[in-house]
Each structure stands twice: as structure tokens, then as C-alpha cells.
Amino acid sequence: MEGQTKFTPLFQWHKSHKANFSIFGGYEMPLWYKSAKDEHLSVLISAGLFDTSHMAGILVKGKGAKSLIQRCFSRDLDNCLKNNGPLCPGRLVYGVFLSEKGHVIDDSIVYQVGNDLYFVVVNAGMGGTISEHLKENLTDPSTDIIDLTDKIGKMDIQGPNSVKIMFSCVKDPDDVFSKFPYFSFKGFFDPSQDLDLIPKIQLINGKNVLLSRSGYTGEIGFEIYCLKEDTKDIWELIYEKGKNYNISPCGLAARDSLRAGANLPLSHQDIGNWPFINNPWDFCLPWKEYKKEFTKEFIGKASLERLIQENYSTYTYPFIGKDLRKVNLEDHPIVLDDEGKEIGKVLTCCTDMGISLVDDKVISICSKDKPEGFKPRGLCCGFVKIDKQLPYGIWIYLKDSKRKLPACIVKDIRPDRSARKNLKEFI
């Protein structure tokens, strides 16, 4: 990443808590504090708190906001909720921004905040790129596109105890948590915005937040957005309240292994500068009928239609290993079939420390049917890009310069995740 290293408002906190750092997306971010393994497990069994202030937000505001996002973003805002309902204030949706070639510029979550107000969240360092992309496609000059890169704070609290912890951090918790489905949000971080369609959320320290029931771990929890100057106070409040519930600060290593186990892509690694189709995430294209027809016009549509017609045959699949051994991604590992022929490359390879193979079945530390005394030893997992279609259950090999490891193509990785469960089970 070019340019000077950036720091989030929590850098000094991480430093004083002995974090190991790494540069990610141009930011000096904690990789782990004491133990990446324990941090991974804490999200599965108690709670983890992640600094995600390196991510970027963009406000899109005005009469042309909806049509602009409809054209640039992969989801059909008129038809993206369960039962084909439209996005509405208080709801968010995951999707991608595509180029004309149908390649991924970045993945994103779009929050509808008001009738003509959207909050677009993209990855670290991508605020400028996506803002420019939106501006280039803007037809209504009265619509504002405001890049909030480095102007807001963000943190994620994830794991089963995150609900109890946030219950103790918000004002009027019974109201806030009474109806709070997966992929909905309440509140907004900027009190100067005049909002009447979503309820206001204040923490007990008086700070305003956007509280979003979402995350990047596959486990129940929240993403929290705030004003930059409030970030440290809010982090410390949640961390203090969380101590009663075994909260751990978590770094990027645990974030990466949790998201891989949860079957979620890392932008610019698992999705990127190649056609966004034939992968576990192409559900976020606006299909009318899968691989037949789209519901709307959008950038990248013509290319994807042409690729479908030409039977584009590159596929991205999740895989699991036999044990926890990995191949080294920096070594550009390849994929071999059982005859030793090269058939693709490894995109992500990490160890989900919360799972193990038991009698050829993946069992999680959270599985109700785990054997007595089960202690997960960890399982290698990730994503491979293959130059042909493969059936689930087939074994392949991952090869770097030192190792050749067997791996199995699967539909999903870590079982028994909690993200979509009823919130009331956790209060």
C-alpha cells in the first residue's frame, strides 16, 4: 500500500494492551493481543471486540441517491429482503460494486438511513475509489456523495455474550432489543442529521451510535459506528462492561480465521479483479432466476450475461483440510486434482480453531451434537478458484513449495453459527 501508514483512534489503546501489529489496507492494525487462537475461540463462546475503524463509510444523499446505488451496486434495492421486499430505512444489505467487466471493485454493505439517505460501507482504503466511482456515474447533480474515510469510528462486538454486553451499554435496552432482526440497524452516529425514520440510539455515556446487527464472523453480534472523537470512549465502555462476560479484544488474525470459517470472502483476495460469478457469494447479484435473468440494469450486467452465455467455467469453492495444516499463501499455492494436474489456485487458507473433523464430519465447539469432552484442534479451511466445475465432497490437493495437503471441496465450513439466531436467546 502506497502512502503513509495510518492509525485508527484506538491505536494507543492497542499499543498499551500489547497488541502485535500489522499493516492492513494502509492502517497499522492489531494482528492479535495475547493469543489469536484464544481470540478466535472467545468469539465462538463468549465475546470479542474488534477495532474496524480502518473501514470506510460514504454517505449518499439526495433525490438521485437510490437510482445511483441501483446502477452501481449489485443488489436490487426494490427486491432484496426476504419475501422479495424492498430495502427500507433500518435495513442493510450486502453486495458488491462491479466494473463494466463484471469484476469486483469492492464488496460493501449499504444501509438505508432515510428515504433519500444511504450509508455505504466499504473496505479500508476504498472510500475514495468507491466515492469516485459513484460520482462518475451520477446523473443528478443535487445528490451528495460524502466520503467519510477517517472521519468516523467503527468497532464490532461479536459472539454470544455480545447481546448481554450491549444490553448493558445502551439506554432503554428493552426497547432497543425488542425487535432487532439479523441485518437490521438502529440509530445513527451523526446527531446533526435530521432523521425520523429510524429510532435514535444512545449509549449510557450519552454517545450516539449506529448499532447494526451484522458482522464478519458468522456469529451473533453488532457492528457499531460512531463519530471519530467518540471511538475511544465507546470502546472503553464496551470493554469495561464486557469484562463481566469474558470479552476479549481481538485482532485481524482472529477476524480472518473466523470469517473464512463462516464462508465469507475477503475483498481483493477471494473476490476481486475477475468475473463475479460461480462463487458462494453470487447470490448478491440481482437474479430474477439464477444464471438466467436479472431484475434490474446495473454496471457489469452485460459482461456477466455474456459470460453466462459462454458457459464461463471458473468456479470458487470453499474447502476444508484433513487437519489444521495450511499451505503458505505468500507462496502462491496451487490446486492439483488427484492425477496431479494443476486445476486452480488457493485464494484463502487459514485455520478455524473452533472446529475439528470427527468421523469425517466437521464439529464446532458450538455444535450441540459434539462428543463429550470435545476440544477442537482446528481445521484448515479457505477458498480455491478452480478452472472447472467440481462436485461437493471431491478431494483435491493444495500445494505450495514445501507441502502438498489434501483438501475437500465443501458447500460451507464451520457448522452451527449463531449470526442468524433469535436475539432473545442471548439476552
Add this chain to the structure above:
Amino acid sequence: MKEIQELIIPEDLKYTKEHEWAKLEGDKVKVGITDFAQDQLGDIVFVELPEIGAEFSKEEQFATVESVKAVSEVYMPLSGRIIEINNELEQSPELVNNSPYEKGWFVIVEPSDLSEMDELMDKNKYLELLKGEE
């Protein structure tokens, strides 16, 4: 991450620039990785050790340690034959983190040329190396 002054560097061991240690025990040499190495790697979740009887030359890779984040190689401080491996590491790889110089040892080597021990760094030289890596 530990500060240099927090790192444990025993007096009676010899060290390599790749952060292995070697300890003379009679005419055999016990080998492991240093406190600095385990701290840099983070949680060690798997250790792949050689077969007993395998022979390696100095600086040849003989083991692999796998942390949550990466796979790293471990190199021989001196030439010789493996006569014992630490079987505890199979079930409890975290011993390398918790006790790098005691319970977390890797192998015992029968050296083919004991004078190679003299080519390794002592505590002070290793400390200088670590200060250079800061």
C-alpha cells in the same frame, strides 16, 4: 509483542540467526526455538517433527511450526542425527509458546561434528542480533 528486555535468553545455550537454540547435554545437543521466535510466531498450533534416525546437515530445514497465521521452517543449528523427538508437542504444541526452553524443546541430536557448536552465537551475540532486528 515482548520488548527485548522481557525476552528470556538463557546463558547456557547457543543461538542461531534463525532463532533456534542448541543446548549441550553430555555429548548430545537438544534443539528448540527461542522465546523471540515463539513470540513473533504467536500461537503455535502444530509442530511437524522429523523421524528418529533422520540425518540433517547444519542449517538444513528439519521441522515446521504452524502458527494461526503462518507456516514457518525450523533449521538445524548443527549437523547430526535425530535420536529423540519431543512427542508431547503432537498433543500440546502450545508448549513451544509457554516453555520454549524447557517443555517446548523439539529434538535431541547426536552431532556429527561437535565443534560446530562453537560457530553458534552466545547470549550476548544473540542479544545484539535481536537489537538489530528491532
